[in-house]
Amino acid sequence: MTPLIEFRNVSKIFSGGLLNRKQTVALEDFSMTIEDEPPLITAVVGESGSGKTTIARLLLGLERPTHGEVLYRGRNLTTMRGKARRQFLHDVQFIFQDPYGVYNPFYKVDHVLTKPIAKFKLASSRREAYKLIETVLETVGLRPEETLGRYPHQMSGGQRQRVMVARALLLRPKLIIADEPVSMVDASLRATILSNLQELNEKFGISIIYITHDLATGYQISQNMIVLYHGSVCEAGNVEHVVQRPQHPYTQLLMDSIPRAVPERTWKRDSTTANMEKPAAGHVGCKFADRCPQVMAQCNESQPPFYRTDSQRIVSCFLYSNAPILQRDGLNEVFVSQ
Amino acid sequence: MNEVALQVRNLQVHYATARGPVKAVNDVSFDLHKGEILGLVGESGSGKTTMGMALVGLIRSPGKVVSGEILLNGRDLTSLSVDAYKKVRLEEIALIPQGAMNSLNPVTRIREQILDGPRDHGIVLTKAEADDHVASLLHKVGLSPDVAKMHAHELSGGMKQRVAMAIAISMKPKVIIADEPTSALDVVVQKRVIETLQDVQQELGASIILIGHDMGLMAQTVDRLGVMYAGRLAEIAPIRETLIAPRHPYTRMLIESLPAVIEKKPLRGIAGLAPQLLNLPTGCAFHPRCPQCFDRCITETPDFRMADEGRWVACHLSDHQ
Amino acid sequence: MSTGPVLSSAQRGLSVHSESTWREQASEVGRFLRRNPLLVAGLVLLTLLFLFAVIGSYITDIKDAQPLAARPLLRPSSEYPFGTDKLGRDLFATIVAGIPLTLRVGIVAGLIGLGIGTFLGFVSAYYGGWVDNLISGIVDVGLTVPGLMVLIIIAIAFSGQLDVNDMALIVSALAWLYPARVIRSQVLTLKQRPFVEVARLTGMGGLEIIFLELMPNLLPYLAASLVAAIASAILASIGLEALGLGPVDSPTLGMTIYWALLNGAVINRWWWWWAPPILVISILFNGLFLLSMGLDEIANPRVRRSL
Numbered sequence: 001m002t003p004l005i006e007f008r009n010v011s012k013i014f015s016g017g018l019l020n021r022k023q024t025v026a027l028e029d030f031s032m033t034i035e036d037e038p039p040l041i042t043a044v045v046g047e048s049g050s051g052k053t054t055i056a057r058l059l060l061g062l063e064r065p066t067h068g069e070v071l072y073r074g075r076n077l078t079t080m081r082g083k084a085r086r087q088f089l090h091d092v093q094f095i096f097q098d099p100y101g102v103y104n105p106f107y108k109v110d111h112v113l114t115k116p117i118a119k120f121k122l123a124s125s126r127r128e129a130y131k132l133i134e135t136v137l138e139t140v141g142l143r144p145e146e147t148l149g150r151y152p153h154q155m156s157g158g159q160r161q162r163v164m165v166a167r168a169l170l171l172r173p174k175l176i177i178a179d180e181p182v183s184m185v186d187a188s189l190r191a192t193i194l195s196n197l198q199e200l201n202e203k204f205g206i207s208i209i210y211i212t213h214d215l216a217t218g219y220q221i222s223q224n225m226i227v228l229y230h231g232s233v234c235e236a237g238n239v240e241h242v243v244q245r246p247q248h249p250y251t252q253l254l255m256d257s258i259p260r261a262v263p264e265r266t267w268k269r270d271s272t273t274a275n276m277e278k279p280a281a282g283h284v285g286c287k288f289a290d291r292c293p294q295v296m297a298q299c300n301e302s303q304p305p306f307y308r309t310d311s312q313r314i315v316s317c318f319l320y321s322n323a324p325i326l327q328r329d330g331l332n333e334v335f336v337s338q
Numbered sequence: 339m340n341e342v343a344l345q346v347r348n349l350q351v352h353y354a355t356a357r358g359p360v361k362a363v364n365d366v367s368f369d370l371h372k373g374e375i376l377g378l379v380g381e382s383g384s385g386k387t388t389m390g391m392a393l394v395g396l397i398r399s400p401g402k403v404v405s406g407e408i409l410l411n412g413r414d415l416t417s418l419s420v421d422a423y424k425k426v427r428l429e430e431i432a433l434i435p436q437g438a439m440n441s442l443n444p445v446t447r448i449r450e451q452i453l454d455g456p457r458d459h460g461i462v463l464t465k466a467e468a469d470d471h472v473a474s475l476l477h478k479v480g481l482s483p484d485v486a487k488m489h490a491h492e493l494s495g496g497m498k499q500r501v502a503m504a505i506a507i508s509m510k511p512k513v514i515i516a517d518e519p520t521s522a523l524d525v526v527v528q529k530r531v532i533e534t535l536q537d538v539q540q541e542l543g544a545s546i547i548l549i550g551h552d553m554g555l556m557a558q559t560v561d562r563l564g565v566m567y568a569g570r571l572a573e574i575a576p577i578r579e580t581l582i583a584p585r586h587p588y589t590r591m592l593i594e595s596l597p598a599v600i601e602k603k604p605l606r607g608i609a610g611l612a613p614q615l616l617n618l619p620t621g622c623a624f625h626p627r628c629p630q631c632f633d634r635c636i637t638e639t640p641d642f643r644m645a646d647e648g649r650w651v652a653c654h655l656s657d658h659q
Numbered sequence: 660m661s662t663g664p665v666l667s668s669a670q671r672g673l674s675v676h677s678e679s680t681w682r683e684q685a686s687e688v689g690r691f692l693r694r695n696p697l698l699v700a701g702l703v704l705l706t707l708l709f710l711f712a713v714i715g716s717y718i719t720d721i722k723d724a725q726p727l728a729a730r731p732l733l734r735p736s737s738e739y740p741f742g743t744d745k746l747g748r749d750l751f752a753t754i755v756a757g758i759p760l761t762l763r764v765g766i767v768a769g770l771i772g773l774g775i776g777t778f779l780g781f782v783s784a785y786y787g788g789w790v791d792n793l794i795s796g797i798v799d800v801g802l803t804v805p806g807l808m809v810l811i812i813i814a815i816a817f818s819g820q821l822d823v824n825d826m827a828l829i830v831s832a833l834a835w836l837y838p839a840r841v842i843r844s845q846v847l848t849l850k851q852r853p854f855v856e857v858a859r860l861t862g863m864g865g866l867e868i869i870f871l872e873l874m875p876n877l878l879p880y881l882a883a884s885l886v887a888a889i890a891s892a893i894l895a896s897i898g899l900e901a902l903g904l905g906p907v908d909s910p911t912l913g914m915t916i917y918w919a920l921l922n923g924a925v926i927n928r929w930w931w932w933w934a935p936p937i938l939v940i941s942i943l944f945n946g947l948f949l950l951s952m953g954l955d956e957i958a959n960p961r962v963r964r965s966l
Binding site for chain 3: 098105
């Protein structure tokens with residue numbers, strides 16, 4: 001069967017500013033395939049400006065690639081209309097970061113649940129629709145009588161986000177794009193929402209692309225992980241490999257910077273200076289070179305390819321040039337697929 | 339180290355609403371020791387941000403400091419007039435407010451914004467003195483002196499946050515309140531900014547209250563930790579002991595709900611919802627969500643009591659020692 | 660920077676009740692009215708005017724608003740509370756007749772102006788591109804042209820043949836420009852909110868999103884703009900009428916002023932001729948203005964001066 005989603009050498013470049021034609025590379029030459037089976041959770045981890053949100057928006061068709069294509073069942077996403085697009089909107093759902101902005105303050109929260117049912121004809125009567133709604137609300141641990149009939153401002157951020165998870169489930173999609181779904185939610189509720197997502201994957205067979213800056217939660221719920229830096233993939237593969245034995249200097253930096261809730265002080269002082277600028281289009285060499293404690297001359301000359309350092313991992317770093325090279329569009333080969 | 343920089347006694351900060359007063363801070367007492375970093379952690383409705391604002395006298399109608407004391411340098415700040423407080427603010431106690439990096443003036447240069455504080459306090463500097471002052475402040479927060487000439491939009495998030503820090507320390511206060519100073523920053527920048535804060539503390543010999551919601555950040559940064567829930571302090575203790583053996587169930591569950599990177603484990607959140615301050619549960623505000631709730635918890639609000647040397651808890655379980 | 664932390668929804672303790680008693684609802688309304696004194700003041704003034712016109716129409720005969728209904732230049736008395744003018748019109752009847760006529764011009768022109776302006780503003784902001792450029796271009800140019808001059812020219816071209824409805828149409832020709840610009844900027848802001856993207860991803864089309872998602876959020880704003888549009892339409896029509904360019908046969912407020920000025924009412928100290936229409940007009944405008952400010956406060960709580 002044609003893969004559900006395919007990214008083929010996708011690049012996204014934003015030209016900013018009126019006077020200076022400075023271009024920012026949000027995403028560079030990114031390729032990935034998402035199959036129907038088996039349903040997997042893939043974490044896309046990076047800082048702001050890494051390109052992770054760009055991937056989400058490209059996946060949903062909210063942005064067009066500057067180069068390359070995004071395909072849904074073999075068809076170009078940007079040119080899809082009518083029935084095919086409708087099918088896409090059904091198969092691919094989303095959970096956005098801001099649990100308030102996604103609600104139209106004029107309507108009760110029921111609106112975000114009834115609208116998709118109406119649009120996608122999931123129920124033939126009002127009664128049936130509400131039954132469906134009650135089922136999904138209960139699946140995510142909300143009580144319908146406490147949720148329905150309320151306005152968004154009458155609920156907490158965590159509750160609103162859970163309603164959005166319920167909404168995503170409503171359509172029984174093949175794929176859910178979760179873009180920082182818990183970063184604006186209280187800590188005590190995060191675990192609950194994330195375990196809801198895990199349940200959607202395990203019990204309902206839905207694949208999830210979990211986009212986050214938080215490596216720890218990415219690790220907890222996903223099978224595969226992609227680490228992005230300034231629009232390029234640094235490291236990717238089986239999440240156990242990437243997190244337990246990080247090889248890319250950036251991944252290592254991330255791991256060291258995560259503050260752990262443990263009695264020992266694991267944060268160590270380091271003296272590297274951080275360069276905050278984003279590289280402009282046309283930047284030569286590895287994007288991380290100017291922050292890298294192990295930078296070599298080669299790093300400034302060309303972008304390192306994907307080195308496959310074990311069967312389920314690639315690292316884009318010249319430190320590992322002994323390992324075999326994997327084609328950029330072969331990213332999926334290192335992913336867990338059971 | 340046991341000298342006290344700031345004392346809070348039975349502070350009550352209420353907000354008047356159409357449906358009655360909301361007790362955002364409800365009878366909170368604690369000490370800030372000289373030279374320490376005290377963390378104040380809590381979720382929505384815990385009152386931690388209100389606490390920070392109250393300490394620097396920035397509570398405005400419909401909010402009001404109803405009762406209690408804030409003792410700094412032998413004076414009760416709650417008795418100060420608005421003008422008197424203005425003088426104390428920035429000189430003796432300063433706030434780096436939540437979202438500070440977004441409240442930098444977009445039109446004026448950084449230099450002007452840093453000099454605003456001293457100017458308001460009637461300090462007159464020659465151009466050379468002003469330049470020096472700004473340059474040294476920027477240096478203290480790890481920024482290049484060139485930043486003085488820049489505007490806010492030219493700076494990254496981490497740099498803006500450090501400018502906010504520079505503004506707060508421009509008059510060398512001895513107490514600094516930092517409210518979520520790293521919330522919009524990524525992990526790597528966060529670490530740098532916190533390290534800067536610690537450097538600043540060392541240099542000024544100041545004491546810091548760090549307000550936030552990230553237990554991990556607290557674990558790696560603070561000396562002691564206060565946990566707030568529904569406007570009250572649930573627990574306060576040295577950080578190591580809090581992490582090794584938390585006394586309050588809320589603290590324990592908060593720590594457990596955090597994902598670890600050591601190994602995969604089932605994710606455990608805290609069931610239930612944050613309480614509505616206008617409709618607080620009877621007795622202990624946490625009891626509906628507490629797995630160890632028993633009869634007394636439903637009827638009687640636990641007092642904030644010393645459970646051990648340097649540890650205070652508000653929980654009936656601790657009374658049953 | 661704000662002067663206090665924003666209370667989280669937990670702290671605001673918002674009630675869950677979806678059914679409230681009659682008493683609770685009444686006290687909600689009471690509270691609402693107390694918090695919006697400007698709105699209430701405006702409504703009160705307009706209601707008084709409305710009552711005056713309604714009750715007045717029962718007391719007198721509208722036909723007396725025409726010339727030769729009574730002896731001319733009578734001072735106010737119990738028979739003729741506002742006296743009569745030089746042509747023998749009963750001025751009380753004239754005012755009572757004039758209020759609804761003037762209001763009609765304002766409301767019709769205001770509605771048409773706002774309707775067209777809103778629609779174009781929405782379309783322009785939502786679709787962007789060349790549609791936006793075209794509409795914004797027309798609006799920007801149109802707004803720089805002195806409106807009253809254009810109206811005067813049009814009115815002169817049709818002078819003598821106008822009735823009240825024609826007045827409304829003429830005034831509305833320009834009344835849509837300002838709402839179009841203002842609504843456009845509101846929609847541009849709203850468009851950024853995530854719920855619009857959610858709507859699009861739920862399969863909703865452009866017009867559906869405009870009418871079902873965006874417009875309901877602008878209702879308080881639209882109401883405030885409508886009142887402002889009505890007020891400016893009335894002002895424009897009174898202006899034209901006072902210059903003599905209005906419907907000559909109708910006893911509108913502006914025409915009354917025209918006749919009064921034409922016949923030298925001020926110089927001759929026939930105060931009962933020129934004072935009532937001016938008084939009525941100022942009550943009308945004060946009412947509309949207060950109402951619009953009150954609605955503005957609801958639409959944009961930051962503008963709020965009370966509480």
